[in-house]
Amino acid sequence: MSELRGSTHAKRAAYDLRQRIVKGELPGGTRLYEVALAEELEISRTPVREAMSRLAEEGLLERARGGGFVVRSFTYGDVIDAIELRGVLEGTALRLAAEAGAPDDKIKQIKGLIAKIDAGFDTDGAPPNLEQYSGLNSEFHDDIAALCPSSIVRSELERVKSLPFASPSAFVFRRRESKAMEQSIIIAQAQHRAMVEAIERREGARAEALAREHARIARQNLEQKTLDPEELDPALALIVD
Amino acid sequence: MSELRGSTHAKRAAYDLRQRIVKGELPGGTRLYEVALAEELEISRTPVREAMSRLAEEGLLERARGGGFVVRSFTYGDVIDAIELRGVLEGTALRLAAEAGAPDDKIKQIKGLIAKIDAGFDTDGAPPNLEQYSGLNSEFHDDIAALCPSSIVRSELERVKSLPFASPSAFVFRRRESKAMEQSIIIAQAQHRAMVEAIERREGARAEALAREHARIARQNLEQKTLDPEELDPALALIVD
DNA sequence: ACGCCCGCCGATGTATACATTGCGATGTAT
């Protein structure tokens, strides 16, 4: 088996298959055969089935008619739609958080996180650390989602974010020279601040609208990247169309 | 095995377990043991695992830490949230349908369906058939969701609707004498008409708002039913709180 | 009495043999 992660064969196999799918090695529509995979991974069919089952729960595989699994196909349009959907669900989560009210200490903590992101760009000449930004940005999105009082909404949002191209930091820029990147992050941070403020002031509709618009940054980055042949994002590897 | 539905042991077991869960025989939090279930259903552990895996995909079971499955717990608040979420997703589906435009023949067909629902209440004295209404109402909701151009949004909406208490006809009234029921259906039909009109006129925001408000009928019916001890809805059997 | 360790037991994890099904290839009859 090629990966060591996880404690059981099933988990390792799931990890392995997940990697192959998001890297595009297993394109959408590919039928997965238990026997072939079992031989390839040098395990028996049982953990392979278990692994495929887990990936089906994640939405990366679909159960085929007559049994078996197929790698789910995602078109470019699906990526756009998934980002839009993430915006809608984050918007709902924030609206509910605003309507219910959020504890001051959590708000304070999130404001600290925003400041920390700012600090990463106050480097005056030194190139900003985009890896760090990506991580902190994900953390921010997780934190504001946690403010939502509805576990149902939280879990459905989590589910959509688990799609590799729908996560909040899927399409952050890679090339630090980019002027567009700098602007994009300035705008994003302004929206981050506004979202927290809206929740704080219990302005539900505003929080919802901001979250939706905020998700469109990802869409914009994606569309720009698609035009630039040097910026092929690994998160797009599993796109069929 | 107690049920004949389905062609394989795994599908039968899944059907069987699903029934028991939604009927409340297996309350939220119940740990499911492979061996016990296998003996009970007189099949081996393999199809039992397969069945549990499918139910986890549906969201009725959760994988427990250290392996195994637990019946997912739903509180009364979760039911409210799921209805709200259904409204949000239907709203998004309708907004996208309105923005993209929907073919005339589909619109025409849905208008016919609305008229058919009306006809069921033009009985002048004869009691309306609530079973029929429930079915036609579900059909209407399926049909308008089908207008949504995004398969991602469609499938997530479908997923939420599969929760037994979040389906569009989960809380239609049962007692035909109810005056509130009559009014509720008059309002619902007006909203149905308005939603189709909004899509037709490409009024995305209006379609979205209508869908959200429309879902609140279910919430209203639920809250009213909860107050009435004679109206215990079977869809509520699996609620823990 | 307290605590540690060891071994059992019950649970899931895994391998594997066998059953079954669905589909395609091959053949024959018309």
Added chain:
DNA sequence: ATACATCGCAATGTATACATCGGCGGGCGT
């Protein structure tokens, strides 16, 4: 040549034996 029946293979479905892990309790040492 075409239609249809049949055979066979390859795939998943199923049963079951064995492996492994983790928790719990009892026994022993201090």
